[in-house]
Amino acid sequence: MKGLGFRICVLGSIAVVLLPFPRSEASSYCPGCEAGVIGAAVGIGAGIGTGIYFIHRSHTSLTGCVRETDSGLSATAKDGTNYQLVNAPSQVKAGERFSLRGHKITAASGHTFRVDHVSRDYGACSP
Numbered sequence: 001m002k003g004l005g006f007r008i009c010v011l012g013s014i015a016v017v018l019l020p021f022p023r024s025e026a027s028s029y030c031p032g033c034e035a036g037v038i039g040a041a042v043g044i045g046a047g048i049g050t051g052i053y054f055i056h057r058s059h060t061s062l063t064g065c066v067r068e069t070d071s072g073l074s075a076t077a078k079d080g081t082n083y084q085l086v087n088a089p090s091q092v093k094a095g096e097r098f099s100l101r102g103h104k105i106t107a108a109s110g111h112t113f114r115v116d117h118v119s120r121d122y123g124a125c126s127p
Contacts, residue, residue, distance in 0.1 A: 060104055062113050065125035068094040075100065075113065083113040097122035 064075040
């Protein structure tokens with residue numbers, strides 16, 4: 001599913017770049033240069049899409065049940081790994097399941113996840 005958003009972004013970028021170019025030879029300033037113009041437009045669109053991908057790929061998603069610990073909030077992922085939550089917004093509450101976006105941090109105390117924002121609130125954790 002993650003690759004689908006990237007593909008849509010690249011195709012959208014290409015379409016935005018190609019739409020303003022004229023379609024007829026009569027209105028072209030350089031007859032016979034159509035292939036070069038289209039190649040340049042595709043290259044620019046691919047560059048924009050790749051740039052967007054690299055900006056957003058550094059974010060990681062963590063979905064799990066949040067619980068209160070002695071040192072603050074932690075989330076338990078599907079694989080059973082516990083992550084200490086750092087910089088969690090006030091809407092993250094113990095006893096609820098959240099999808100969080102942020103960065104995994106290597107810490108001496110164990111697994112840590114720095115929360116950038118909440119993607120989705122799934123409600124109460126199932127027993």
